[in-house]
Amino acid sequence: MSTGETNAPGTALLLAAAPVGKGRLIDAARVLSTLAACPPGSLTRTAAGTIVELADPTDQQTVLTRIRAAAATPGPLTLLLAGQLQLDTRQGAIHMALARTTPSTVRYTGLPWAWLASELKPRRPGSTTLLVDLVATADTWQRIGAEGLTLGPGIALYGRIAPPPRRQRVTDPVYLQAVASIWRSGLTPPLAELHAKAAAQVGRPGALFLTAEAVSAPVPARREQPDxxxxxxxxxxxxxxxxxxxxxxxxxxxxxxxxxxxxxxxxxxxxxxxxxxxxxxxxxxxxxxxxxxxxxxxxxxxxxxxxxxxxxxxxxxxxxxxxxxxxxxxxxxxxxxxxxxxxxxxxxxxxxxxxxxxxxxxxxxxxxxxxxxxxxxx
Known part of the structure; x- marks a missing residue:
């Protein structure tokens, strides 16, 4: 079949979130209407499935509940994340910012990346795919450059992480917009090919491109000793x-x-x-x-x-x-x-x-x- 590798119903969770106000680096929710216009099977990568959409949510527990419910489904799961990454400086933990997130409240108002990894960890290897389009704050960008960003074995992670835009500009989720454009053309290529096509369309100097579980140029996630x-x-x-x-x-x-x-x-x-x-x-x-x-x-x-x-x-x-x-x-x-x-x-x-x-x-x-x-x- 052209839309996936299994006949089992799939699930796609679309999460687009960024802080309201001057802390916003990306207009994440802008991509949702574009993705909604894609054939549903492109998002779930199955012939039939369920699509869940979260636009600028405000509560981390609500988001966690939706992710937990999606992770509990037995079929293939695709998560599409658009937003910005911020660092909890006290604990050194990376979070995906939500609508009410500020630098001082990120621990309580953002979605910890570790929570996402924890919820997806029990899933059957090979059944989970993430497509992400993220902008990182300056300190988070430095942390990712030093340590990489992964979700553990058995999870396919593709996408782009961009450094903070200059002059307080708000950027668009252009990587996921390119993905949606490919799907809307009627094509549903394998994930690696889909990623390569989208990255080629929007490649921004200095951005990190995620392929499978590794971070690629300019700083690939390394397993050798760090220093x-x-x-x-x-x-x-x-x-x-x-x-x-x-x-x-x-x-x-x-x-x-x-x-x-x-x-x-x-x-x-x-x-x-x-x-x-x-x-x-x-x-x-x-x-x-x-x-x-x-x-x-x-x-x-x-x-x-x-x-x-x-x-x-x-x-x-x-x-x-x-x-x-x-x-x-x-x-x-x-x-x-x-x-x-x-x-x-x-x-x-x-x-x-x-x-x-x-x-x-x-x-x-x-x-x-x-x-x-x-x-x-x-």
């Missing part, structure tokens, strides 16, 4: 930079090595978790207690997800360090924000020190009773 200067044993050099006060440089090196570990061994691998813990310790050295606490809690979650036992020494050590850093947080609002998650982890991993869970609860109650009070708690 020759630290290739023999990277940790001593990274710690030396941190202790010399070069915190941004040390954090950047550690993030690149974590990205390499994720690409080489997987996000939940022991190697990736070890680099996550290095980043947590670097945040401590830099005096960022809240950031360190968040990263140590992420390490606890990762180790538990790897099915390490709650009484595993590495798990207990990670939650103890998260607890210690939380006690050092001097910003009451941040301490209140982090506290409930730490309580939940302490209940799962009480540790060897009696009363640790109760100590977190007492300090958290005090912070809510006396919002300006910041005590050590234990």
């Amino acid at each position: 020759a200067e630290t290739a023999a044993d990277p940790l001593p050099a990274i710690l030396a930079a941190a202790r010399a006060g070069h915190h941004d440089h040390a954090a950047s090196l550690a993030a690149r090595w974590e990205g390499w570990a994720v690409q080489s061994y997987g996000r939940g691998s022991a190697q990736a978790v070890q680099w996550l813990e290095v980043r947590a310790d670097l945040a401590r050295i830099a005096g960022d207690a809240a950031g360190s606490c968040e990263l140590w809690m992420a390490a606890v979650d990762a180790r538990l997800t790897r099915r390490q036992a709650p009484d595993d020494p590495d798990v207990e050590a990670a939650v103890d360090r998260a607890h210690h850093q939380w006690q050092a947080v001097r910003d009451a609002a941040r301490a209140r924000e982090l506290g409930p998650r730490l309580v939940g982890l302490r209940r799962r991993v009480p540790g060897r020190r009696p009363g640790a869970t109760e100590a977190v609860q007492r300090r958290l109650e005090l912070l809510h009773t006396l919002p300006q009070a910041l005590t050590g708690g234990r």
Whole structure:
């Protein structure tokens, strides 16, 4: 059949989103009417299927629910994403911005790229395709250049990521518009050929073009070690930079090595978790207690997800360090924000020190009773 590789009904989810106001870099929703005019089978790559459209949504949970529902369908799934990527600078996580996203609220108002990867991970390999047309903010562009952008094995990822436009211009999703133009002509070529045709039509100097799971020119996603200067044993050099006060440089090196570990061994691998813990310790050295606490809690979650036992020494050590850093947080609002998650982890991993869970609860109650009070708690 010309429209796909299977007779099973498919699903296509069209998500076009960008912030409202001066933070907008791309008129993402502009492409939806063009895609809607394409033969439905072109979008689903099947003879029959369902098309779901989300235009400038405002709520990350609503978007997650739609993605989760689409990911749960048994047939082929095609996601078409148009929008902009922004970085949560506190956690270093890439998000797809939604209508209400601002730089300071991206963690709560954007769609984390990691959520998308997590929802698609259980799907049968080879059944999921993403076509993306994205513009990245400046810091996000640097992160992608250093670490690449993937969704894991078994997922076909094609498209374009452009750097931020000059002079505050708002660009159009020209890559997906080119894809739609090809489909509207009556052609439904194989994905690699479709991508090549669209890229040839709209190629912008300096843009990243995604093919399958790799990022192509100018900076292909690499599996080799990320930095020759630290290739023999990277940790001593990274710690030396941190202790010399070069915190941004040390954090950047550690993030690149974590990205390499994720690409080489997987996000939940022991190697990736070890680099996550290095980043947590670097945040401590830099005096960022809240950031360190968040990263140590992420390490606890990762180790538990790897099915390490709650009484595993590495798990207990990670939650103890998260607890210690939380006690050092001097910003009451941040301490209140982090506290409930730490309580939940302490209940799962009480540790060897009696009363640790109760100590977190007492300090958290005090912070809510006396919002300006910041005590050590234990």
